[in-house]
Amino acid sequence: MSESNNHDPNQMTGAAMIVRALKDHGVEHIFGYPGGAVLPIYDEIFQQDDVEHILVRHEQGAGHAAEGYARSTGKPGVVLVTSGPGATNMVTPLTDALMDSIPLVCITGQVPTHLIGNDAFQECDTVGITRPCTKHNWLVRDVNDLARVLHEAFYVATSGRPGPVVVDVPKDVQFATGTYHPPQKTDVHVSYMPRVKGDPEQIRKAVALLTTAKRPVIYSGGGVVNSGPDASRLLRELVAETGFPITSTLMGLGAYPASGRNWLGMLGMHGTYEANMAMHDCDVMLCVGARFDDRITGRTDAFSPGSKKIHIDIDPSSINKNIRVDVPIIGDVANVLGDLLAAFKASGKQPKIDPWWFEIGRWRARNSLAYRRNDDVIMPQHAIQRLFELTRGRDTYITTEVGQHQMWAAQFFGFEEPHRWMTSGGLGTMGYGLPAALGVQVAHRDSLVIDIAGDASVQMTMQEMSTAVQYDLPIKIFILNNQYMGMVRQWQQLLHGNRLSHSYSEALPDFVKLADAFGCVGFRVSKPGDLDGAIEDMIKVRKPVLFDCNVAALENCFPMIPSGKAHNEMLLPAEANDDATAKAFAGGKALV
């Protein structure tokens, strides 16, 4: 694209290198927002058709859209934003992607090199600000370093434990001409070599534990999804081969199908009784690509006290961080599971665990996800169940915002495949789901993409409906409207003497009119009898939709492990009357 030199096609401007590198890395879509410090790059984008640019309405939207894109495709999401406010608006999605191990490559414009440090117009210390919220970042001061840094950036973002990276490019470097080189093997960071293959000795120890287990459980997580399709396939094979029960974190849903016989449901604070009891009482725990998050462990000193723990993770810092494990295996899930499975088969041993399944059956019978049915108001759980039933068999992707609706979605929407479920787990970012849906839809134009939202969360990035309209992205925003920040209210009810401080959604907009104003389609439903028809209509609409589903306002999310309690002290919905709740949550004044 650069006309500067006819002899050497690799001579080009920094801006041209950026677009060229995107093509060389197979990038088809980027999400961004222009500004002074990136105009040379926008000029290059204008003059080509290989990379499609999606113009968002706020840089945070670009970041979450890229996250949704990445999670649903397994490819890195790419973002382009300007210096100063463009970069600072990216801090939330970068942090979100870091917590949830999502590969993002974010290119930021910077003021010209000679002005850096001068408080120039729209200057900020982008690499300083984003250092703690990226896997790595670079400020490129010389156009001849740009190609190498861009290739390194893609390598670092996507290899090992994936994560977000930032490449900050001053405007003079975008204008300067230098030499580009296509990606080559040496464009890996010299000091970064993640370990992929598991230590055979550790795998042998793991198999010895697995073959002699009496009460085993597989606890899988987001790392299985990160690792790719082979990992999910091998996980399923392992479950079939061993006959072991399996649970998953919020981030790992879909790696093992929810319809699978051995599925216990999600574990953790709002997980099922059977999953948490199995974790508590097991004798061998096989953790596959999960990180013993505090939503999972509860009290760490009472966490699964009698078990030997095997932990497969590509990041050594995830091992022994919260919970001491007996057999750590550092490596990529797919790679390690392949070896583990082969060794398990070779052992010729089949653990007998019928009594364990019998016990699990008793826990299952407690029906921990039960809720009161109601013929007059729509119960939020029922709404998710209907959404699930009516979209079954379709090519569906689900994103969520953060709150009760997110937990209900995790509990009641059954995922059969990985990459179908996009949610902000680690950071818990309200406003994630709508732009994430946008990103998913960009990657999967003909699929049904639904954001299961809350009335408060959805207002955080609502402006992106305009993006959906512009690019003809028929995302469906399914709002469980309870007129509260339900999750906050739940904690206030349980922990703060029912003082509902600022958790009521005052002055809610009319979502149907809002849909109209954006040029999308609005639905409102408040009667259980109208729900199915409206959902079916929503699915048929080939336009973006805001679906205002008015649900029971005061419903709370159970089961729940009260703070400071162990897994076997769960509060089940049937028992969550006022007395039991007061007892379970008895304590002093809240600190958090």
Next chain:
Amino acid sequence: MNQPASAYFMEDRHDPNETHTLSVLVQNEPGVLARVIGLFSGRGYNIESLTVSETEHARHMSRITIVTTGTPMVIQQIKHQLDRMIPVYQVVDMTLTGRSIERELAMVKVKGSGDQRIEAMRLAEVFRARVVDATNESFVFEITGGTSKIDQFVSLMVPIGLVEVSRTGVAAISRGPEGM
């Protein structure tokens, strides 16, 4: 189990703290020290001492020596967290290898007259400290040694008339023929 009602599980940990010296080989690229320091402050780890200097110019490599304290689990986390940083080549726990030499250099300024001066010189000799500056009423001593030796020397100088101390922090290296 009487924790305050909270969205977090809070528990006290009572593992005893240990002090470890870590040698960290890094790619000497802009911001690498900021990354390391940011890791410690961001995750609430302690830094007792930190020294850094380029050690291999041709390969752009620097060596950072960090003295830190924490429970065994925290120390392990610190090592893993350092190791996963992109510009970090290698982290060696010099305390675990047990065969390392640790040295610090300090310059100690002392002010005094008469007997105090004589006493200062006498102690300096015992500690093998060198005089690198002197006036009628002051000395600057240069002393190298382990942290505790320097601590001891400095505390002996207090009653004599300690003015100020400048210390380099700990540098560490293993014994024997092998490198990191």
